[in-house]
Structure formats: structure tokens, C-alpha cells
Amino acid sequence: MSGIRVYLAGPEVFLPDCAQVQQAKRDMCAEYGLIAVVPGDADVADFPTPHEKGLAISARDETLMDGSDAVIANLTPFRGVGADPGTCYELGYMTAQGKPAFGYSNLGQDHRGRIADYYGGRVQADQMGQLRGEDGLAVEDFHMIDNLMLQGGIERRGGAVVSGDVPKRSRFTDLTVFAQILKIAAKKLL
Amino acid sequence: MSGIRVYLAGPEVFLPDCAQVQQAKRDMCAEYGLIAVVPGDADVADFPTPHEKGLAISARDETLMDGSDAVIANLTPFRGVGADPGTCYELGYMTAQGKPAFGYSNLGQDHRGRIADYYGGRVQADQMGQLRGEDGLAVEDFHMIDNLMLQGGIERRGGAVVSGDVPKRSRFTDLTVFAQILKIAAKKLL
Numbered sequence: 001m002s003g004i005r006v007y008l009a010g011p012e013v014f015l016p017d018c019a020q021v022q023q024a025k026r027d028m029c030a031e032y033g034l035i036a037v038v039p040g041d042a043d044v045a046d047f048p049t050p051h052e053k054g055l056a057i058s059a060r061d062e063t064l065m066d067g068s069d070a071v072i073a074n075l076t077p078f079r080g081v082g083a084d085p086g087t088c089y090e091l092g093y094m095t096a097q098g099k100p101a102f103g104y105s106n107l108g109q110d111h112r113g114r115i116a117d118y119y120g121g122r123v124q125a126d127q128m129g130q131l132r133g134e135d136g137l138a139v140e141d142f143h144m145i146d147n148l149m150l151q152g153g154i155e156r157r158g159g160a161v162v163s164g165d166v167p168k169r170s171r172f173t174d175l176t177v178f179a180q181i182l183k184i185a186a187k188k189l190l
Numbered sequence: 191m192s193g194i195r196v197y198l199a200g201p202e203v204f205l206p207d208c209a210q211v212q213q214a215k216r217d218m219c220a221e222y223g224l225i226a227v228v229p230g231d232a233d234v235a236d237f238p239t240p241h242e243k244g245l246a247i248s249a250r251d252e253t254l255m256d257g258s259d260a261v262i263a264n265l266t267p268f269r270g271v272g273a274d275p276g277t278c279y280e281l282g283y284m285t286a287q288g289k290p291a292f293g294y295s296n297l298g299q300d301h302r303g304r305i306a307d308y309y310g311g312r313v314q315a316d317q318m319g320q321l322r323g324e325d326g327l328a329v330e331d332f333h334m335i336d337n338l339m340l341q342g343g344i345e346r347r348g349g350a351v352v353s354g355d356v357p358k359r360s361r362f363t364d365l366t367v368f369a370q371i372l373k374i375a376a377k378k379l380l
Contacts, residue, residue: 014328016316054332058342062285079308079327080270086337088275092282093343095252118269126206137269137362138204142244147276152248153283172327 004189005035007065009091010074011084012172013039021173028179032186037068065090070099072185073154074178075146075161076106076171081114083146095153100188103154104181105145105163106171112141160184194379195225197255199281200264201274202362203229211363218369222376227258255280260289262375263344264368265336265351266296266361271304273336285343290378293344294371295335295353296361302331350374 006029012021022038029036039061047053065071071094078084083105095101107114112131116123119133126132131139144151145163154161162181166174196219202211212228219226229251237243255261261284268274273295285291297304302321306313309323316322321329334341335353344351352371356364 011327014330016322016326016328049333050331051333054330054334054338055342055346057332058338059346061339062343062346078272079305080272082268082270082272082275084337085272085275085278086339088278089282089337089339089343092279092284093286094282096283096286115269132206136206137201138206140204140244141240142247143239143241144244147274147279148244148248149251149276149279152245153252153279156245156249156252 003035004033004070005037005068006185006189007037007068007071007090007094008074009039009071009087009094011076011078011087012074013086015172017173021175024175025178028175028182032182033190034182034186037064039064061090062093065093066097068094068099070094070185070189071101072178072181073101073103073150074105074172075103075150077114077146081118083150088147088150091150091153095157098157100185101154101157101159102181102185102188103145103150103159103161104177105161106166106174106177108163108165110163111144111146112139115139158188160188193225194223194260195227195258196375196379197227197258197261197280197284198264199229199261199277199284201266201268201277202264203276205362207363211365214365215368218365218372222372223380224372224376227254229254251280252283255283256287258284258289260284260375260379261291262368262371263291263293263340264295264362265293265340267304267336271308273340278337278340281340281343285347288347290375291344291347291349292371292375292378293335293340293349293351294367295351296356296364296367297335298353298355300353301334301336302329305329348378350378 026036075083265273
């Protein structure tokens with residue numbers, strides 16, 4: 001056992017079968033001798049208000065990240081064109097600590113393509129050559145899977161990003177692409 | 191002059207009038223003696239590929255964050271139900287460094303309300319009492335403006351979150367709510 005702890009950030013915490021998916025990821029990590037750390041590791045007690053409970057979960061997850069050596073983030077678009085905001089926060093939290101980071105998406109389409117779809121294809125270059133939606137907002141086109149801060153933060157630290165299409169109904173449960181990034185991460189970390 | 195540098199994270203980098211909005215924010219910070227640091231501070235040279243340019247912008251913005259003392263993040267929902275992924279990354283990047291963080295949204299509606307709208311109101315509690323959309327994904331209900339990691343990371347470090355409604359057409363340019371959070375931030379930081 002290497003004892004290397006990998007925090008598994010991702011929106012699977014919102015799944016009805018969260019525990020099974022997390023366990024499957026744990027088992028896959030264990031095959032490489034990596035210890036998976038997942039946001040659902042410890043039970044959080046009840047609190048007088050939902051707000052206080054939210055703060056307690058935030059504290060717990062940050063503590064889990066502080067105790068982890070690397071992160072693999074599931075950046076699959078969540079309820080819209082971009083990655084889950086909580087996962088993005090966690091990715092930045094880990095890279096700021098200088099920890100190796102890896103990311104994957106269960107959607108093969110890149111950031112630019114998804115945003116163009118969001119605008120129904122109505123995107124065009126302005127006078128400066130900057131691609132924009134009809135609301136005037138710039139369309140990022142850096143050949144990345146999401147906002148450049150995410151993929152940039154990963155790749156600039158020697159990490160990698162992998163994406164690929166899985167059936168839509170298993171968008172958040174399919175572990176094919178996760179297996180690919182895990183193999184890459186294990187090679188780097190071990 | 192206090193010399194305190196505040197990084198202004200937010201999706202205004204995508205605005206056609208980005209420079210004017212950032213300058214207005216700079217001026218407002220200066221009135222408190224705070225030095226605004228914005229993602230567009232320095233020009234990034236051209237690179238052989240868009241991907242390399244993306245990495246260069248990522249490096250520059252992280253350097254700007256490393257040199258800042260606090261962050262005010264514009265968490266206004268961006269192209270969907272949640273905050274801009276790049277802004278979320280930057281918020282986590284700053285809190286991981288133990289820096290004071292503040293957030294605001296130009297949409298008063300809370301996270302739960304927006305997600306319920308996303309599902310067309312079709313959300314209901316499962317057998318455990320957990321609110322879920324028709325796709326089975328859990329609906330966070332912690333009385334926060336977005337994912338608990340964002341607001342939790344801010345509030346647990348003594349920061350604050352403010353939200354309020356502005357006219358839709360000025361969703362990303364109106365600085366009324368920014369003025370409110372800036373006042374709170376200045377009081378804490380100075």
C-alpha cells in the first residue's frame with residue numbers, strides 16, 4: 001500500500017445511489033493501492049438549521065481535502081453547460097495546496113461546443129475576433145473541456161484531463177472515463 | 191492606503207464592456223483604500239495554440255491570486271443555475287490559502303429555488319426526506335445562494351455572502367450588490 005490518499009470530487013454526492021458509486025470508485029482506487037477519500041466519508045450530525053448543517057458539511061469536506069494528497073475531479077457538466085460549482089471549488093482548493101490534480105468528463109464535447117449549443121448555435125465573432133453569444137458574453141475557445149482555470153490548474157501541475165461520451169442515462173454513474181483518468185493518475189502518483 | 195489587495199473573481203471577464211466594469215469596481219475599492227486585482231490586469235501574449243494561451247491565462251490569474259490578500263467573488267448564476275465554474279475554482283483557490291473570502295449574487299433567489307425552477311417545479315422528497323429532481327439528483331436545501339462548499343468556505347472564514355435582485359438586462363454589470371459586499375469586506379479587512 002502506498003498510503004496515497006486521493007480525494008474524489010464530483011457531483012455523485014447528489015445521486016440516489018451515491019454510496020454504491022462511491023464504493024465502486026473506492027474499489028477501483030484500491031486496485032492501484034490508492035486510498036479513495038470521498039465527500040460522504042463521515043456522517044454529519046443534525047443541526048438546528050439547514051444552514052448550520054451546510055456549514056458542517058463544508059468543514060468536514062475541507063478537512064478531508066486537507067488530509068488528501070491529490071484530487072480526481074468529475075467535471076461532467078451538471079444541470080447545465082458547466083461543471084458542478086462545488087466540484088470546481090474543491091479542485092481550486094486542492095491545486096492551491098500544490099497537490100496533483102486530475103479531471104474527467106463523461107461528455108466528450110468541448111467547452112466551446114456546449115456553449116454554442118446553449119446559444120442554439122447563435123454565436124459569432126465580434127470585431128476583435130472574439131466569439132460571443134447573442135447576449136454579448138464571450139465564448140471561451142481554448143480547446144478545453146470547461147473554463148480554462150479548471151483545465152489549466154490541472155495541466156499546469158502535471159495532471160491530465162480525459163473526456164469521453166457515455167450513455168446519457170448513466171451520465172453520472174458510468175465509470176469508464178474515470179477508469180482512464182485513474183490509470184493516468186496512478187501512474188503519476190505511485 | 192492600506193495596501194490590502196482584493197482579487198475580484200467573477201464572470202465579468204466575459205462581458206463586452208469588461209474593462210469598464212472592472213474599472214468601476216477598481217474605483218469603488220479605491221474609495222475604501224483597497225487595491226483591486228482583476229483577472230484582466232496584464233496582457234497575455236499570443237501563443238501558437240488556443241490551448242497554450244489558455245494555460246498562460248490560468249498561470250497569470252493564479253499568480254495574481256497568490257499575490258492578493260482576499261477575494262470577493264461574483265457568484266451570480268452564469269449560463270444556468272450555478273455560479274461560473276472559473277469563479278468557483280478561484281474562490282476555492284483563495285480559501286485554501288486561508289485568505290478572507292466574500293461573495294455576492296445579483297440574483298436574490300436561493301439555490302433550492304433556482305434548482306426547483308430548473309426542474310420546472312417537479313421536485314419532491316424521497317423516502318429519507320431528501321428533496322430530489324425527477325432525474326433523481328438531490329436538491330441542496332441549506333438556505334444558501336449556491337453549493338454549500340462555496341458559501342460554507344466563505345462564511346466559515348468570517349466572510350459574508352450578500353444577494354439581491356437587479357434588472358435582468360444588467361445582471362452582470364449592476365454594482366449595487368457588489369457595493370454592499372464591498373462595504374462589509376472593507377470593514378473586516380481594514
